[in-house]
Amino acid sequence: MADLYEVDNLELSLPDMTRRPLFGAVPRNEILKGLSFSIPRGEILGIVGGSGSGKSTLGRALVRLLEPTGGTVRFDGRDITHLEETELRPLRKRFQMIFQDPMSSLNPRHRVGGLIAAPLRLQGVENAREAALEALDHVGLPRGFAERYPHELSGGQRQRVGIARAIALRPDFILADEIVSGLDVSSQAQVLALLERLVAELGLTLAFISHDLSVIRRLCTRILVLHHGEIVENAPTAELFDNPSAAYTRELLDAIPLPDPEQVWN
Known part of the structure; x- marks a missing residue:
């Protein structure tokens, strides 16, 4: 299977404003240190x-959303590492992000239908309203929810709206950053099952960030383990849980209780 992402020796540092000097350049914190990996199409990483x-x-x-300071990031064969925003804009509909707190990304003064349709209109999609309603269908919310405001929804429903907004543009890739951490176990299971179904139905590639290893185990086909900005393990999920090769991975597994995922999620 062809790779959608190819990442080579990725480095990224950010200004450390806590150590800002009176004169001279602001010191930088090195966050990512020489990361290399790929993401095949259709994978849940x-x-x-x-x-x-x-x-x-x-x-x-x-x-x-952040520009690397070293290395390369290739998306579908194209180097996007240092593209200007004008060059990135046509590509942004192909990679979307779902945020941890949907309320922070959903304008409380706009109705759900308008929130989903807005990025479609920015990309020049015709019949944006109908496409927004179809996105609600995909995430299992009644079309009547298009007339509701975000505060009228439960946490799980708001997260489904965030997912609907991400898939409405029919992207190739979705990044989900800690999107179930604020939900109860039942809502978590429903959102994970939804993501799994959407990956299969829409041909998505998904990167799922989480601190919860039981969630990662339930959803993902392969896992990257990061420690101090470096990859310490990159392995298929079953292999990593059955036979972790990195000491840090073993520490993570030992530190977090992992109940049987078949009992928790099914």
């Missing part, structure tokens, strides 16, 4: 690591 491991920074680099 889990990205896991402790706080400060760089997993969210990596995700934002993949969808070019």
Whole structure:
């Protein structure tokens, strides 16, 4: 299967404003340190690591919300590492992001239908309203929800709206960053099952960031383990859980109780 993403020696540093000097350049924190991996089409990749491991920074680099400071990121064969925003704009409909807190990305003054249709209109999609309603169909929400405001929905419903907004443009790739961490176990299971179905139905490629290894185990086909901005393990899910090769991975597995996923999610 062809790779949708090819990442080679990716580096990214950010200004450390806590150490801003009176004179001279602001010191930089090195967040990502020489990451190399690929994401085949149709894969569900889990990205896991402790706080400060760089997993969210990596995700934002993949969808070019952050510009790498070294290495290359190729999307469908095209180098997007340093593309200007004018060049990125036509590509953005092909890679979308679902955020952890949907309320932070959904304008509370707009109805759900308008929120989903807005990016479609920006991309010049005809019949944006109907496409937004079809996106609601895909995520299992009644079309009547198009007239509701975000505050009128439950947390799980709001996350489904965020998913609908991401898939409405029919992207090739979706980045989901800790999107079930604020949900109860039942809602988590429903959202994970939805994502799994959408990957199959729409031919999506998905990168799923989470600190919860039981969630990663339930959903993902392969896992990247990050530690201090470096990849310490890159393996199929079953292999990683059955026989982790990195000491840090073993620490993560030992530190977090992992109930039988068949009992929790089915």
